[in-house]
Amino acid sequence: MxxxxxxxxxxxxxxxxxxxxxxxxxxxxxxxxxxxxxxxxxxxxxxxxxxxxxxxxxxxxxxxxxxxxxxxxxxxxxxxxxxxxxxxxxxxxxxxLSMSDETYNLSNTIKANDHFDGNKLEWKLQLAIQQLPEKQRAVFNLRYFEEMPYEKMSKILETSEGALKANYHHAVKKIEHFILNH
Amino acid sequence: MKKENDIKNELTEISRTVADIPSDNPHAADIPAGYFEQLSGEILSRIQEDEKEELSESLKSVRHINVYDVMENYFSHLDEEIKYRIKDEPKVISLNKRTIALRYLAAAVIAGILGFSLVNLYINYKEKAALRAENELAVIKAKEILNKGSFNIELNSLKEEDIVGYLAMSGDDAHAALVASSIDEQNLPEAEEYIYNENTLNIFLNELNIDHQTPNNN
The missing domain is CATH 1.10.1740.10 (RNA polymerase sigma factor, region 2, helix turn helix motif)
Structure with a gap:
């Protein structure tokens, strides 16, 4: 009820x-x-x-x-x-840990998962996301996985919609680069 | 649907490579079975535990706060005050008990006086010896008491101080000494013990036709 x-x-x-x-x-x-x-x-x-x-x-x-x-x-x-x-x-x-150490650490955690398969794109994507700075990671996740409008993201992350759009754009480009090179 | 398409189009415009990645969740397989069904119960249990701890913490924090106050230097003089009170505390013997005991004493003493005097009188009378002055006084007093039937009245009219004084003075009198030895309040026997030789006295009193009444029949 x-x-x-x-x-x-x-x-x-x-x-x-x-x-x-x-x-x-x-x-x-x-x-x-x-x-x-x-x-x-x-x-x-x-x-x-x-x-x-x-x-x-x-x-x-x-x-x-x-x-x-x-x-x-x-x-x-x-x-x-x-x-x-x-x-x-x-x-x-x-x-x-430094930022790069932490990324390495999180990547190793992903690789340690029993179901991890480095040849599958969805797992490569997970590794690529770990290369992003924390806040950019949050922006990418909310937009890509949860399909959240920028207006709501703006309230959650307390950042302007314009800044979020730019953040998302940079995040996608970094991920693309990682996937194409790994 | 429009929202999803907008997001998909946005992503495709930025990177076709990323847009083409399958949207499967690779982590979905490693969530424990029933995790989401049990989660709310688990969280509420933790909240209840936290609240209990917070309550006990707040109780702990007030443990040493005393809402009452005490006079300055109260504790520094307390031991002296207690000792002083212990020292000055009179031995508590109820007035009633003391009075009853003294009445028994008085009864025994008077009976003793009468008894000894009358015994002496009786013996002397039988031997036809001269009466001594004190015996005469005792006989006169005894007769007076007998005639008036005022044994109990005389007994009750005696002051405690007089009884105690008499007992101290009459140390050579066997009955009085016996009674006087009990005057120490700390060893004061029970009332019944003062009349342990009442039978002997009764014999003499009966022989002399004295209507003997126990003092507590007042």
Whole structure:
């Protein structure tokens, strides 16, 4: 029943009525989209699971103060993206990796996947994405995999639509270059 | 549909190579079975655990905050104050018990006085010996009490101080000494013990035709 409610109703229900039921409905509505958004950025399932759970716990704590003029959907994505970037930043600091080391590290993680096949384009694409800077990676993922309009991306990443278009263009060109050369 | 086409066209314009990459998700195979079904429950459990921890943390944080205050230097003088109070605390023996005990003492003493005096009188009378002055006084007093039937009244009219004084003074009197030895309040026996020799006294009192009543029949 709660799953059929729109975001405004779910938020109102969370604030005024059955908190847990409303929150469960919100998780179920967005968990898969958010999981994949996170997973593409942090690569490993265990890390994606940690980031996703932590992100939803933050949502639980902040939802009472959520202003309804912004969309729940974009708000969730913004929290998820920030959590990913924070996670990657921590990992980098923790292991003392530079940007190129981190790219190498994430590429190795992909290659270590049981299903990895270096001859398949979809796996090559995954390796190519890891060459991008973190924020550009997020822009590419949201546009390419989730087909998100620039307007929404702008709210999530708090960047102008023009800057996002330029970012996406550069990202695609870098990926093309990687695929053609590997 | 238009949105998807727009995005596809945009990508094709930038790079046909990237646009032609199959959109299959290569990571889809390594998600644990039932992951999304269980995720919301898992997250809610973690939230509940976190909230419990936060609550116990906030309780911990107020553990050492004392909302009550105490006079300055209260604890530095507390031990002295307690010692002082222990030292000055009078031994608590209820007035009732003390009074009853003294009444028994008085009964025993008076009975003793009467008994000894009257025994002496009786013996002396039988032997036709001269009465001593104190015996005469005792006999007079005893007769007066007997005539008036005022044994209990006389007994109750005695002051505690007089009884104690008499007991101290009459150390050579066997009965009085016996009773006086019990005057130490710390070893004060139960009331019944004061009349342990009541039978003996009763014999004399009966022989002298004294209507003996126990003091607690007042």
């Amino acid at each position: 709660a799953e059929q409610l729109d975001d405004i109703d779910l938020v109102n229900q969370f604030k005024t009525a059955n908190k847990e039921a409303a929150f469960t409905a919100i998780i179920r509505k967005y968990q898969e989209k958010l999981y994949w958004h996170i997973r593409r950025l942090v690569i490993q399932h265990e890390d994606a699971n940690d980031v996703l759970q932590n992100m939803f716990i933050k949502v639980w704590k902040s939802l009472d103060g959520f202003r309804e003029e912004s969309q729940l959907y974009t708000w969730l994505y913004r929290i998820a993206t920030n959590e990913c970037l924070t996670f990657l930043e921590k990992q980098k600091k923790h292991s003392g």
